[in-house]
Amino acid sequence: METPLIEFRNVTKRFDEKTILDKANLSIYEKQITTIIGKSGSGKSVLLKHIIGLLSPDEGSILFRGRPVHEMKKREWAGYRNQISYMFQNNALFDSMSVFENIALPLRQTTDLRKKEIEQKVMSRIEQMELTDVVKQYPSELSGGMQKRVALARSLVTDPTIVLFDEPTTGQDPIRKNIILSMIAHYRKQLGFTAVLISHDIPDIFFISDRILLLWEGKIAFNGTYEELRKFKHPMIDEFLGSIEGLRDELTGLLSKEMFRSRYAMTLGGGPVDTTITAVLFGMRFDLLADELGPEAAIGVLKALGEHVNEYFGPTGGFSARHRRGEILTILPRVGLDEAGQLVHDFAQRLQQKALPGIQALTKIKTGAEKCFEISVTAGMTEGSTSDDIDQLIEKAEANQNIIARYQCGKEGALK
Amino acid sequence: MESTMKDSAFLLFFHFLGKRTMSVISNLGAIVIFFTLSFLKIFRPKQIREIIQQVFYIGARSSNIVMLVGLFTGMVLGLQLFYALYKFGSQGVLGSLVSLTLIRELGPVLTAIMITARAGSSMTAEIGILRISEQIDALYTMRIDPQRYLISPRIAASLISFPLLTAFFDLIGILGGYLTGVVLLGVDKGAYFYRIHSYVDWVDIRGGFIKSLVFAVLVSTICCYEGYFTHLRTDSYGAKSVSLSTTSAVVFSCVTILISDYVVTSFLM
Numbered sequence: 001m002e003t004p005l006i007e008f009r010n011v012t013k014r015f016d017e018k019t020i021l022d023k024a025n026l027s028i029y030e031k032q033i034t035t036i037i038g039k040s041g042s043g044k045s046v047l048l049k050h051i052i053g054l055l056s057p058d059e060g061s062i063l064f065r066g067r068p069v070h071e072m073k074k075r076e077w078a079g080y081r082n083q084i085s086y087m088f089q090n091n092a093l094f095d096s097m098s099v100f101e102n103i104a105l106p107l108r109q110t111t112d113l114r115k116k117e118i119e120q121k122v123m124s125r126i127e128q129m130e131l132t133d134v135v136k137q138y139p140s141e142l143s144g145g146m147q148k149r150v151a152l153a154r155s156l157v158t159d160p161t162i163v164l165f166d167e168p169t170t171g172q173d174p175i176r177k178n179i180i181l182s183m184i185a186h187y188r189k190q191l192g193f194t195a196v197l198i199s200h201d202i203p204d205i206f207f208i209s210d211r212i213l214l215l216w217e218g219k220i221a222f223n224g225t226y227e228e229l230r231k232f233k234h235p236m237i238d239e240f241l242g243s244i245e246g247l248r249d250e251l252t253g254l255l256s257k258e259m260f261r262s263r264y265a266m267t268l269g270g271g272p273v274d275t276t277i278t279a280v281l282f283g284m285r286f287d288l289l290a291d292e293l294g295p296e297a298a299i300g301v302l303k304a305l306g307e308h309v310n311e312y313f314g315p316t317g318g319f320s321a322r323h324r325r326g327e328i329l330t331i332l333p334r335v336g337l338d339e340a341g342q343l344v345h346d347f348a349q350r351l352q353q354k355a356l357p358g359i360q361a362l363t364k365i366k367t368g369a370e371k372c373f374e375i376s377v378t379a380g381m382t383e384g385s386t387s388d389d390i391d392q393l394i395e396k397a398e399a400n401q402n403i404i405a406r407y408q409c410g411k412e413g414a415l416k
Numbered sequence: 417m418e419s420t421m422k423d424s425a426f427l428l429f430f431h432f433l434g435k436r437t438m439s440v441i442s443n444l445g446a447i448v449i450f451f452t453l454s455f456l457k458i459f460r461p462k463q464i465r466e467i468i469q470q471v472f473y474i475g476a477r478s479s480n481i482v483m484l485v486g487l488f489t490g491m492v493l494g495l496q497l498f499y500a501l502y503k504f505g506s507q508g509v510l511g512s513l514v515s516l517t518l519i520r521e522l523g524p525v526l527t528a529i530m531i532t533a534r535a536g537s538s539m540t541a542e543i544g545i546l547r548i549s550e551q552i553d554a555l556y557t558m559r560i561d562p563q564r565y566l567i568s569p570r571i572a573a574s575l576i577s578f579p580l581l582t583a584f585f586d587l588i589g590i591l592g593g594y595l596t597g598v599v600l601l602g603v604d605k606g607a608y609f610y611r612i613h614s615y616v617d618w619v620d621i622r623g624g625f626i627k628s629l630v631f632a633v634l635v636s637t638i639c640c641y642e643g644y645f646t647h648l649r650t651d652s653y654g655a656k657s658v659s660l661s662t663t664s665a666v667v668f669s670c671v672t673i674l675i676s677d678y679v680v681t682s683f684l685m
Contacts, residue, residue: 052557081559092554094546106558109462109565158558 003066005030005162005194006051010060012218013046020046022218023060028211033188033195035205038215039240044198045089047215048164051196052086053077085160089167089198091151093139100126100135103154110158125153129183144171148180156187165197174250175299177201181208182295202241203249203257207325214240231391249322251299252306260321264331264390276385278332278340281397282309283378286326293373301375302326305351312347329394337383344379348404351377376406450563450644451571451637457564458572466569467576474535474570475577479584482530486585489522490514490592497593498601507597511608512615514593515586519616519624523586525677528578528631532669536639539570540665543643544658552644567644571636578632579625586624623684630680634672639665 004027013021020043028034028051036044049055050062053069061068064080072080093102103125107118126132129149139147148168155163165184169177181201185208188195199205206212206226214222214229216236222229229237241258249256255263284305290298306328309320313330323329332340382396458467493514501507543566546552555562590612597603642665649657 054553054556078559084557086554086557088550088554088557090550092550094551094554095549106560109560110558154558 002029004028004063005065006196007063007066008047008050008060008220009063011047011050011057011062012059013043013050013055014058019218021050021057024215024218024220026213026220026223028194028196030194031188031192032210033185033197033208034211034213035197035199035209036213036215037199037202037205037240040200042215043218044215045166048086048166048196048198051162051164052084053081054086083161084164085155085158085162086164087151087155087166087168089170091139091147093147093150093154095139098136098138099131099142099150102139102150103157106154106158121157125157128187129153145173145176148172148176152180152183156191159191160193162194162196165195165199167198167200169199169201175296175303178204178251178299178302179295181205182290182299184208186290186295203322204251204325207322216240249306251303252310252322252328254306254310254328255319255321257321260319260329263319275334276336276383277393278335278337278381278383279390279393279397280330280332280340280344281323281380281394281401282328282330283380283401284326284375289326289373289375298326305377308347308351312350313343316343323394329397337381340381340383344381344404348377348379351405352407374406374408376403378402379404447637447641450567450641451633454563454567454571454637454640457561457568460561460564460568463564463569463572466565467572470569470573471576473538474531474573475580478531478534478577478581481534482527482581482585483588485526485530486518486523486588487592489526489585490518490589490594491596492592493517493522493589494593494596494601498597498603507601507603508607509611509615510593510597510603511590512611514597515590515612515616516620518586518589518593519620521677521681523582523589524578524624524627524631525673527582527585527628528635528673529670531574531578531581532635532639532666532673536635536669537662537666539636539639540643540646540662541658543567543640544646544661547644547647548654548658563644567640570640571633574632574636575629578628578635582624582628623681626684627677627680630676631673634676635669638669638672641665642668 006028008024008026010023010025011021012019012023024047026047036047038044046055050057056070061070063069064072067076069077069080094105097105100122104118104122107113107121111118113121126135129152131146131149131153134142134146139150142150148171152168155165168184169180172180181199181204184195184197187193197205197209206229209226212222212224212226212229213220214237216222221236222232224232238258248254248259282305284301286298286302289301306320306322309328309330313320313332316332317334318330318332320328320330332343335343378401380397380400380402382393382400384393384396457463494510497510497513497517498507501510501513543552546566552562552566555565594605594608598605598608642661643658646657646661649660651657652660
C-alpha cells in the first residue's frame, strides 16, 4: 500500500479547555488534491497549521513519508519545511510592500538567486496570474480577488512540492471562485505539487479534489473520494452538506445537489409507480478547454451552458444540476426517449444558433490567425423509470454521449 | 474566626506578590533571551539591506526632531546656567557646564526618549500589526526567520543610530548654549569654547557613548518585544492589543531609560 505523504496519527490539540482536534487520523497522498471540509470553527485551519509547523500537537504524531516530524533533526526539519508553502485565509500579504516585492520576498530571503533570475521568476508568476497591470501597486489598492491571486502567486513562486491553501476562494464571486479553483487544479497538474485545501465551495471543490476529508467534532468523520462521499449515507454528511450548500449552484444558477435530490424524490416519488423519465447528461470538455483557453474562458462557457439548459428545460418541467465539472445532469420527468431526443435536438439548434456564436465575446477569448479553438457540447440520453437507480441512469447516459453542437472560430454555426 | 480571615488575607497578599514577582522575572528572562537571539542573528547573511533601511527609519528620520530638541535644550541650559553662574560671577565657565551636562547626561537620555517616542512606538505598532494580521506567521511559512528579518535589523540600526543621534544632539545643544550665552547674553565667545576644550575629557564622551548604547539595546528590545508578542496579551485582542502594547512599550522604555541612566552613571563615576 502507498505510504501517505503526510499522516496524522491520533493528533490532539487543545486551546485552554477546548479540544479542537481529538485523536484525528488522516492521510494525505502525494500529487493529489486533498480537500478538508467541515463547519466553521471546527479546526480546519488548526489542522493545516500543524502540517507546516505553526502549531504542534499536544498528543499524537504527524508523519512525513512515514517519519515523525517531531523526531526530525534541524536540517531534516528545514528540508521538510522547504517543500511546503502556505496560502493564508486572509492572504497575509505585506501591506507595506508592492505586489512584486510581496511575490519576490521568499526568493530574495531564502535563495541565492541573482536579481535578474528573481525578476524573471516573479514576472512569470505575475503573468500566469494576470497581475501584470498591478505589479507596482500595494495590496490595499487591489480588489479582494486580486489580493488572492497575489497570495497564490507568492505561495507558488518557490516551486513547492506541497501547497496548503486555507480557504483560497473566500470573498470571491462565483466566477472568480471557480477560476481560482481551476488555477489550483491546473497548476497542480502542470507543476505536480500536492495540494491540501480548506474550502466551503461545494460542489465546485469536489470536482477538483482527489480526496475529501470531513472534519467533524475534532475527528475525521469521512476520508475518501467524491464518488465515495456521494454514496456515503450518513445523517451528519447530509446535515453538513445541506447547511453549506445553497438552494442553487452559484455559478450556473442550476439546482444545488441537495435541492436536485429532494426535487427528484418529490417529483417522482409522489406520482404513480414506474413513471417514465429521461436523464440527459450534457458535457463540455472542461479540462481541455481550460488548458487551451484558460480557466476564465472555460468557466464562461460552463456558466453559459448552465444558464441555457435552465432556461430551455425549466419550463418543460425538467430540472438540472451540475454532475461533475463541465457536466450537467437534466431529468425530464414523464418524457420518453423520443420526445427527449426532439427536445435535445431543438436545444442543440438553439445553442448552435444563439449561444455559441456569442461565446467568443462572452469569454473574452482573443483569437487570431494563429490561435483558433473549438468548443463542443455533448449530450447522452437514457430512458428509465423511478424504480431505476439514478447512478445507473447516469452511467448509461454517459455511455451514449454524442456531440450535439460545436463552435469553431471562423466557422460559426457549423455543426459537424 | 477573625484570625483565620487575617491569615487568609495574608496568604492572598503573598500569593499575589509571589505571582507578580514570578511573572516579572519570567518576562525579564524572556526579554534577555529575545535580545540575545536577535543580536546573534544580526550577523546572518542578507541583513545589510534591512539594517540600512532601518537606520534610515530609526536614525535619519528621527534626526530633525532630535536636533530641534537638542537646540532648545542647549538654549534653555544656556539661559538657566548663565543665571546661576552670574550670581557667583563665573559666567566664563558657561561653555563647560553646558557641554558637560549635555554630553554626560541630557544628550543620551533626551535622545533616547525622543527616539522612543518617534521610532520606538512605530516599531511596536508595526511589528504588532504584522503579528495580528498573520504576516509574521506568513514569514515563518516562507521559511524566513521572523526574528532575523524583523527584529535583528532594528536592534542593529538602533545600535548605530542612538550614538550618532546623541552626538548630533550634543553638538546642536552646545550651539544652542552658544546662541543664548554668547549671542544673547554677551559671554565671551573665546571663553565659551576654551572652557569646553579644557573641561570636556574623552571619559565624558565615552560615558555618553556607553549610555547611548545601553539605551539603544533597551529601547529596541522592549519595543520589538512588546510588538512581537502582542498576541499573547490577555487584557485585549486585535487592534486594541497593538495600541496597548505601543503605550506600554513607550512607558516601559522611558522608565527603563531613567533607571538604567542612574545605574550606568553610578558605575561610570
